[in-house]
Amino acid sequence: MMESIQFKLNNKNRKITIDPDRTLLWVLRNDFNLTGTKYGCGMGHCGSCTVLVDDKPVRSCMVTADFIEDKSVVTIEGLGTPEKMHPVQKAFVEHDALQCGYCTPGMIMTATGFLQEHSGPSRDEIVDAMEENLCRCGAHPRIIDAIQSASKEI
Amino acid sequence: MKKVFNTSIDLLPRHIPSGMSRRSFLKRFGGGVVIAVALSDFDILEGAVEQQYPSDLNAYLKIGEDGRVYGYTGKIEMGQGVNTSLAQMLAEELDVKLGDVTMIMGDTDLCPYDRGTFGSLTTRVFGPAMRSAAAEARIILLQMASESLGKPIASLDVSNGIVYEKANKQNNISYAELTKGSGIVKSLKEKPRLKTPSEFKLIGKSTRRTDGRAKVTGKALYAGDIRLQGMVYAKILRPPSHDSKLVSADTSAANSSGAVQLIREGDFIAVLHEDPEIAEKYLSKIEAKYETPDSGLNENTIFDHLVRSAPEGNVLEEGGDLERGGMESDEIFEEEYLDGYVAHAPMEPHTALATMEGRRMKVWASTQTPFRLKSNIAEALKMKEEDVQVMQVFLGGGFGGKSSNGQALEAARLAKLSGKPVMVAWTRREEFFYDSYRPAAVARLKSGCGKNGVITLWDYGVYFAGQRGARHFYDIPNHRTVAYNTRWTAPGVHPFATGAWRAPSNNTNTFARESQINRMAAKIGMDPLRFRLNNLKDERMIRTLKAAAEKFGWKEITAPSGRGFGIACGVDAGSYVAMMAQVDVEKSSGKVKVNRVVLAQDMGLVINPQGATIQAEGCVMMGLGYALSEDIQFSGGKIHNRNFDSYQLPKFSWTPKIEVVLLDLPHEPAQGGGEPAIICMGALIGNAIYDAVGARLNQMPMTPERILEAM
Ligand code: FES
Ligand code: FES
Numbered sequence: 001m002m003e004s005i006q007f008k009l010n011n012k013n014r015k016i017t018i019d020p021d022r023t024l025l026w027v028l029r030n031d032f033n034l035t036g037t038k039y040g041c042g043m044g045h046c047g048s049c050t051v052l053v054d055d056k057p058v059r060s061c062m063v064t065a066d067f068i069e070d071k072s073v074v075t076i077e078g079l080g081t082p083e084k085m086h087p088v089q090k091a092f093v094e095h096d097a098l099q100c101g102y103c104t105p106g107m108i109m110t111a112t113g114f115l116q117e118h119s120g121p122s123r124d125e126i127v128d129a130m131e132e133n134l135c136r137c138g139a140h141p142r143i144i145d146a147i148q149s150a151s152k153e154i
Numbered sequence: 155m156k157k158v159f160n161t162s163i164d165l166l167p168r169h170i171p172s173g174m175s176r177r178s179f180l181k182r183f184g185g186g187v188v189i190a191v192a193l194s195d196f197d198i199l200e201g202a203v204e205q206q207y208p209s210d211l212n213a214y215l216k217i218g219e220d221g222r223v224y225g226y227t228g229k230i231e232m233g234q235g236v237n238t239s240l241a242q243m244l245a246e247e248l249d250v251k252l253g254d255v256t257m258i259m260g261d262t263d264l265c266p267y268d269r270g271t272f273g274s275l276t277t278r279v280f281g282p283a284m285r286s287a288a289a290e291a292r293i294i295l296l297q298m299a300s301e302s303l304g305k306p307i308a309s310l311d312v313s314n315g316i317v318y319e320k321a322n323k324q325n326n327i328s329y330a331e332l333t334k335g336s337g338i339v340k341s342l343k344e345k346p347r348l349k350t351p352s353e354f355k356l357i358g359k360s361t362r363r364t365d366g367r368a369k370v371t372g373k374a375l376y377a378g379d380i381r382l383q384g385m386v387y388a389k390i391l392r393p394p395s396h397d398s399k400l401v402s403a404d405t406s407a408a409n410s411s412g413a414v415q416l417i418r419e420g421d422f423i424a425v426l427h428e429d430p431e432i433a434e435k436y437l438s439k440i441e442a443k444y445e446t447p448d449s450g451l452n453e454n455t456i457f458d459h460l461v462r463s464a465p466e467g468n469v470l471e472e473g474g475d476l477e478r479g480g481m482e483s484d485e486i487f488e489e490e491y492l493d494g495y496v497a498h499a500p501m502e503p504h505t506a507l508a509t510m511e512g513r514r515m516k517v518w519a520s521t522q523t524p525f526r527l528k529s530n531i532a533e534a535l536k537m538k539e540e541d542v543q544v545m546q547v548f549l550g551g552g553f554g555g556k557s558s559n560g561q562a563l564e565a566a567r568l569a570k571l572s573g574k575p576v577m578v579a580w581t582r583r584e585e586f587f588y589d590s591y592r593p594a595a596v597a598r599l600k601s602g603c604g605k606n607g608v609i610t611l612w613d614y615g616v617y618f619a620g621q622r623g624a625r626h627f628y629d630i631p632n633h634r635t636v637a638y639n640t641r642w643t644a645p646g647v648h649p650f651a652t653g654a655w656r657a658p659s660n661n662t663n664t665f666a667r668e669s670q671i672n673r674m675a676a677k678i679g680m681d682p683l684r685f686r687l688n689n690l691k692d693e694r695m696i697r698t699l700k701a702a703a704e705k706f707g708w709k710e711i712t713a714p715s716g717r718g719f720g721i722a723c724g725v726d727a728g729s730y731v732a733m734m735a736q737v738d739v740e741k742s743s744g745k746v747k748v749n750r751v752v753l754a755q756d757m758g759l760v761i762n763p764q765g766a767t768i769q770a771e772g773c774v775m776m777g778l779g780y781a782l783s784e785d786i787q788f789s790g791g792k793i794h795n796r797n798f799d800s801y802q803l804p805k806f807s808w809t810p811k812i813e814v815v816l817l818d819l820p821h822e823p824a825q826g827g828g829e830p831a832i833i834c835m836g837a838l839i840g841n842a843i844y845d846a847v848g849a850r851l852n853q854m855p856m857t858p859e860r861i862l863e864a865m
Contacts, residue, residue: 022429022431023431026429026430026431029378030428030429030430033381034372035372035375035376035378035379035381036371036372036373037372038376038378038501038502038550039378039503039579040501040502040503040582041582041797041798042581042582043582043797043798043799045797045798045799046501046582046798048501075372076370076371076372077371077372077373079371080371081371082367082368082371082373085367085370085371089370089371090370092366092370093362093363093366093367093370094362096362096363096366096764096768098233098363098366098369098370099233099234099235099551099768099772100232100233100500100501100502100548100549100550100551100552101233101365101368101369101370101374101548101550102233102376102500102501102502102550102551103501103550104369104370105370105372108370127806127807127809128807130806131805131806131807132805133806134501134798134803134805135501135775136499136500136501136551136553136776136803137233137501137551137772137775137776138771138772138773138774138775138776138804139768139771139772139775140775140804140806140808140809141771141775141809141812142768142771143806144806144809
């Protein structure tokens with residue numbers, strides 16, 4: 001059954017008619033071509049698919065389209081562009097805090113949501129906030145450093 | 155010491171594409187020569203085979219009309235950073251700005267044939283070929299400029315892609331103006347010399363990843379991000395177990411719905427729809443019955459099975475007299491080391507999009523072997539190789555797992571059958587099922603030493619890990635190294651597919667060797683670093699160990715000292731690695747916290763020190779997983795770990811302080827960097843656990859339960 005859903009996506013008002021049970025991850029990737037949001041596990045275990053919903057990190061593989069009704073969704077594409085990067089994106093580049101880059105959008109969205117609520121976090125607090133995001137390449141030490149340095153810019 | 159090289163061993167799959175496409179490629183680029191690259195004995199034995207690369211420089215580079223320089227390589231970028239280091243090499247020899255270089259990678263129509271991205275071969279084998287092409291191009295461009303400017307070559311120099319007269323910089327001409335967008339038609343009879351370290355401007359300088367911006371903004375395209383008009387997702391019926399046989403499948407519900415397209419060829423059943431969730435929903439409506447035998451194999455019984463199934467041994471190396479060695483030893487150690495199956499688990503599962511364009515098939519696939527994939531598709535679909543093109547994409551990790559291309563063959567098959575662009579994006583569940591795991595293995599080691607700390611006997615046999623890294627590098631008079639199955643695959647023996655896993659074989663072999671070394675040192679009450687140095691003549695290893703010790707601030711220990719100090723060293727892909735660590739073990743729970751890891755690496759000339767350091771850090775983090783937690787559980791061909799809730803990857807809280815020392819050896823040939831540092835992680839941590847609490851583990855992963863049991 002199709003329903004009409006209104007929401008904000010990367011700061012633009014949107015209205016779509018959609019099966020409300022569809023998973024947000026695939027709506028973003030396929031209906032809006034926002035492929036920066038990645039599938040890693042589909043079960044909420046890895047964090048690759050993280051987006052911000054009303055400024056909070058949400059695993060888009062774990063929520064359905066109706067969840068975003070009247071809410072504001074930000075994906076990695078909405079955070080910043082190659083020409084105008086968000087401070088967290090910039091810090092990841094400056095610290096080389098990525099290798100294959102597949103976990104990176106999810107890492108950045110999780111970190112951004114965390115930093116918006118916590119100013120000047122300690123290393124341990126950053127580790128805690130990122131703990132459930134997986135990175136197979138082992139970029140962890142540099143991701144922690146990048147978030148620490150981005151925290152000074154936000 | 156007598157070295158026995160067995161020449162009949164099966165090296166890496168040596169896939170040469172069939173005549174047609176290779177010939178047509180060479181016609182385009184005019185003849186091929188072997189780029190002479192010195193690989194060591196180790197490499198030759200361990201599977202690094204020299205490859206023919208074309209001699210025509212146009213195969214490697216093109217200067218665009220706008221001055222952009224395009225570098226071409228059959229290698230792919232999966233996080234290891236070669237799009238940056240190759241661009242550094244190209245820009246260095248050509249004298250252009252790094253920012254002006256774009257790397258075209260893994261496109262089988264555009265790039266020179268390559269066997270694949272594995273074995274840490276990109277920098278050491280492809281690198282020199284690319285550098286040589288760029289150096290040749292630079293000289294020819296100088297000749298062209300000399301004609302155009304009317305000045306002798308000796309009076310000219312080049313910087314940032316502009317040739318100028320030294321005495322009058324205003325008199326200049328750019329590469330782009332010289333080539334006007336076409337290829338370089340001349341060639342030199344003799345290949346010019348490469349730059350020496352004193353001339354380097356880019357090589358050896360730490361350089362940030364060139365793909366960083368694209369990756370942090372979601373712009374980098376992976377196979378699953380490609381969108382084509384009319385494309386559909388395929389969901390494919392999967393058996394519950396690798397040894398299952400399909401008895402019946404009732405597809406009527408999916409078929410009659412009219413909502414999806416159903417494709418069936420024998421046991422191969424797929425549901426197609428533009429929304430992957432709808433395809434999945436209808437796939438689940440198929441009622442399939444399977445018969446699954448019970449082989450009785452599981453993660454505990456596998457080791458006996460492996461020893462029982464072992465083929466005849468392959469003597470890799472032997473010398474002296476084992477019996478005499480035994481008699482001369484004051485202490486004899488006879489140990490068995492075990493290693494379970496480990497998944498590659500890249501964050502991006504295997505993904506591919508395939509489409510027919512007229513008679514041509516185009517495929518975007520997460521693959522480490524695009525040229526092999528092209529051949530495999532042509533063969534499977536009875537197409538001409540030249541009609542298949544594998545395209546460039548980024549890979550979300552590979553680690554050896556994406557040298558097998560099952561998903562892309564499925565996508566190609568379905569694209570041909572349906573006439574539509576078909577995306578096959580394995581779910582994590584499928585990824586854990588169809589992975590080519592690092593093989594479970596058994597290593598048996600009998601060694602002996604004198605009370606004086608001299609190793610007198612070494613008798614090593616390794617079952618099914620493979621031979622890379624099996625040979626020791628200590629100075630031992632009586633020794634033998636035997637590989638029972640020299641490769642990491644063994645069809646019919648393992649209950650599912652196995653394959654190359656980052657530094658294949660070497661993780662298991664180094665775990666056994668370096669654990670045994672510490673065991674011997676502890677028994678005779680000698681510091682494990684001193685014990686190693688006592689038995690080493692190899693200057694490279696001595697120097698690497700000393701570099702690690704200096705950085706770490708190694709203090710002599712007689713293990714178990716309670717300090718939690720670990721040490722291990724090894725050789726892989728031409729590089730030498732020595733590592734030291736400090737760990738804490740919680741006695742009540744058996745939980746290990748690795749606090750600090752120091753790593754010294756002799757990798758010859760380092761192209762991008764920052765990139766090499768990052769690879770080493772990644773090896774440490776990834777290695778924590780196989781050392782401490784990663785283990786596939788199974789019953790016969792049924793895999794029990796199908797997602798990250800039951801398969802524990804290293805997490806942020808595990809991150810130790812990692813310090814990397816790269817030995818400064820700019821005049822030595824470049825060696826591998828993506829894999830070597832991971833090989834020591836098992837023994838490093840095992841030895842540190844022993845030093846901390848006196849518990850010696852002979853089996854990986856060293857889980858809290860196993861540690862408690864050993865305490
Ligand atoms: S894909 Fe959503 S948490 Fe892994
Ligand atoms: S950078 Fe590859 S998974 Fe994190």
